[in-house]
């Protein structure tokens with residue numbers, strides 16, 4: 001497969017946006033958590049006058065920062081910064097980021113996104129440390145927003161909470177950046193706007209990245225990491241389906257171009273599982289009606305993810 005997908009051009013950045021959105025569909029409390037976090041990081045990075053390449057690195061770190069969290073419980077239980085159980089998803093996230101060429105530079109930020117300042121053993125001026133602190137503040141702030149309430153009624157309390165973290169939990173310089181940008185009502189309104197994804201796609205700091213053959217090869221490893229490694233029951237599932245599909249295509253005498261399409265479909269067919277919590281994917285017993293409804297959603301989610309690239 002690896003040499004035969006060389007003609008494909010995939011809009012990787014749009015795909016990242018779709019994956020980011022899909023990661024948070026598993027629970028209503030999480031809707032757009034990754035993208036909102038990315039927006040907050042972007043605005044703080046602009047305020048800090050970081051170089052465009054560094055802003056893009058931080059934005060990419062934020063938009064998939066919880067990619068290493070596989071269960072819904074894991075995703076919604078990270079309210080305590082110092083919680084020991086935060087560590088595994090930070091480490092998994094770092095490993096997943098390192099597998100993709102255009103995400104690898106953001107891996108350290110992902111690794112440190114729950115590390116409080118008092119436990120950071122590096123200078124704030126060390127590479128990516130201030131950005132990791134920005135990501136930590138952004139992620140914490142995003143979780144504190146009451147999705148049921150009107151945002152402009154929450155801003156004072158939210159600013160106060162972040163202010164109280166200055167020093168021990170978040171570096172003072174980073175808190176000051178946030179206090180500066182959050183004075184502006186437009187910041188809060190943009191952050192909670194329903195069209196945030198399109199806004200970030202067209203006006204955000206990420207340049208469009210199109211995949212060539214080499215990038216597509218890396219994509220395969222990336223998808224394996226985010227789909228199959230979520231569960232021990234599916235560890236080699238995508239590779240197996242892809243291999244069977246190829247053999248069937250040869251047996252049926254399909255032309256090369258159709259076999260390439262089939263293999264790509266096989267490689268990506270379970271991408272929508274990213275929106276299904278592992279508790280359901282791995283449940284040993286019979287699924288409830290509600291759980292089965294979530295399982296059924298994954299094929300449609302796969303379609304919408306791929307339809308946008």
Ligand SMILES: [Fe+2]
Pocket residue numbers: 033065066139
């Ligand atoms: Fe998060």
Ligand SMILES: [Fe+2]
Pocket residue numbers: 065066078089113114
């Ligand atoms: Fe996290």
Ligand SMILES: [Fe+2]
Pocket residue numbers: 237269270
């Ligand atoms: Fe499957």
